[in-house]
Amino acid sequence: MKFCFGLFMLVTIACNNPSSVPVPHPPAITPTSDTPYSTQQNDTEDLGSPTSFVPGYYTGIIPCNDCRNITRKILFLADHHFHMKDEFNGRDAAPVETEGRWQTTNDQLQLLVNNAVAKRFAVTNKGLTELSMTGTPVPVYPDIYLTRKTIGADNIAWMEKKTAGIDFFALGNEPFWLMEMDKDKQISFLQVDNSQPAVFPYVTAVQQNRQYVHNTQKDSTTMQIIITPQFCSDGMSDNWYEYKVEVKYNGIIYVGCGVKLNDQWAIGN
Numbered sequence: 164m165k166f167c168f169g170l171f172m173l174v175t176i177a178c179n180n181p182s183s184v185p186v187p188h189p190p191a192i193t194p195t196s197d198t199p200y201s202t203q204q205n206d207t208e209d210l211g212s213p214t215s216f217v218p219g220y221y222t223g224i225i226p227c228n229d230c231r232n233i234t235r236k237i238l239f240l241a242d243h244h245f246h247m248k249d250e251f252n253g254r255d256a257a258p259v260e261t262e263g264r265w266q267t268t269n270d271q272l273q274l275l276v277n278n279a280v281a282k283r284f285a286v287t288n289k290g291l292t293e294l295s296m297t298g299t300p301v302p303v304y305p306d307i308y309l310t311r312k313t314i315g316a317d318n319i320a321w322m323e324k325k326t327a328g329i330d331f332f333a334l335g336n337e338p339f340w341l342m343e344m345d346k347d348k349q350i351s352f353l354q355v356d357n358s359q360p361a362v363f364p365y366v367t368a369v370q371q372n373r374q375y376v377h378n379t380q381k382d383s384t385t386m387q388i389i390i391t392p393q394f395c396s397d398g399m400s401d402n403w404y405e406y407k408v409e410v411k412y413n414g415i416i417y418v419g420c421g422v423k424l425n426d427q428w429a430i431g432n
Contacts, residue, residue, distance in 0.1 A: 213285070214286055216286045221236070221238075222235065223309035224307075229254060230253045236250075236403065247274070262394075263276040270286070285300075291308060292308050314404070314405060328345055329345055329425075331421055335418055339354075340419065343360075346432070347365070350363045350386070352410060352412060361386070373391065374390065376389050389408070390431070
């Protein structure tokens with residue numbers, strides 16, 4: 164009985180003294196608003212921003228269904244012709260080469276073969292990314308770009324020739340030969356069996372059917388040089404060249420590849 168009376172008095176005191184009993188407060192309510200949520204990434208930097216197209220040499224690695232991957236190389240010439248080469252890595256197959264014309268329209272780069280659009284690319288600050296024929300991104304090529312490379316930029320020998328004032332350099336094999344053009348001085352032609360090159364005065368070329376023809380002469384010896392803007396491989400290295408070169412000298416035709424080393428010089432002038 165004493166225990167019950169004591170418990171009754173304790174409850175009575177607690178009720179009359181509310182400050183002794185902590186009263187919980189409800190959490191503060193912060194106003195909220197609906198925020199739209201999207202599963203799509205809108206990082207335009209990751210996707211590449213549109214930019215103007217600059218002709219030149221572009222290359223990159225693209226997916227392949229029945230090989231490891233494909234090394235794609237495209238040379239875009241200033242006269243709106245292109246030369247594309249696909250090399251199949253991990254498969255015993257010959258490279259596929261395609262030639263045609265290029266054009267830009269509606270912020271796209273289009274490759275035309277026989278006057279029909281064969282490929283479309285978006286031109287971005289990251290490079291060229293392939294589009295479908297309807298102009299939409301290709302799902303199999305996410306974040307894959309062909310990037311512009313400077314031909315010969317990592318070729319020390321070419322850079323040394325450029326520093327020495329050489330405007331155009333060409334070479335070929337079977338038999339091996341070298342040719343250097345200095346528009347302010349001369350044209351030199353070296354055969355593998357000779358220790359000294361044959362030297363001719365530089366002459367301006369005559370343009371014929373997209374080709375540039377130099378006809379030069381020293382004493383009774385003549386030499387004709389035909390330069391054709393197109394993709395060319397020397398067959399001895401991974402170097403790419405912008406021009407196919409034919410040299411007619413002493414009754415023999417020498418075939419090879421050439422590269423312009425002076426960006427300020429127009430071929431043939």
